[in-house]
Amino acid sequence: DAGVTQSPTHLIKTRGQHVTLRCSPISGHKSVSWYQQVLGQGPQFIFQYYEKEERGRGNFPDRFSARQFPNYSSELNVNALLLGDSALYLCASSLGGQFTGELFFGEGSRLTVL
């Protein structure tokens, strides 16, 4: 069985551009959550989606948005990119809508903003 897959793995953008990151959860998992990890720091929670509805949101500006599709895959969108958005973006899937079960992480999408 495939694990959590994320695309693209690496990308370079310039300030002001827009980026879309994609995540496919493990088959049967209905929850997807997104995290930002700046170099040298722990991850920070951005969003959680369960059954196509937003269930949680971290302290991120409105430039960050996400959605979940009927097949439970998800997209994270970031508009008007800033240098500080350079980070590893991680996606995790879980079976239920709460974080009280095991989380399965993808390998991440490394975004560089120049």
Add this chain to the structure above:
Amino acid sequence: KNEVEQSPQNLTAQEGEFITINCSYSVGISALHWLQQHPGGGIVSLFMLSSGKKKHGRLIATINIQEKHSSLHITASHPRDSAVYICAVLQGAQKLVFGQGTRLTINP
């Protein structure tokens, strides 16, 4: 002060040593996760605890809810255990707050 503090930030040990990584938190939680992150970024879930102690192979995780503290122990450490270990606490059902990570290096 961060809501989740890990110590030490960096730890270097010799193969075979007993390793302890600590996690302290300042808020009420419903569960705590221990995660392992290898170079390149991939994260693996090790444990999810809400009370007591869990063991998996050479790894042991404990939590003391009253003292707001959790520990991750590695027995008979091996160079392949070298990674960043991250503690994450669950506040309520949907807010996950991460520590900054502990970088562990095990030398042969």
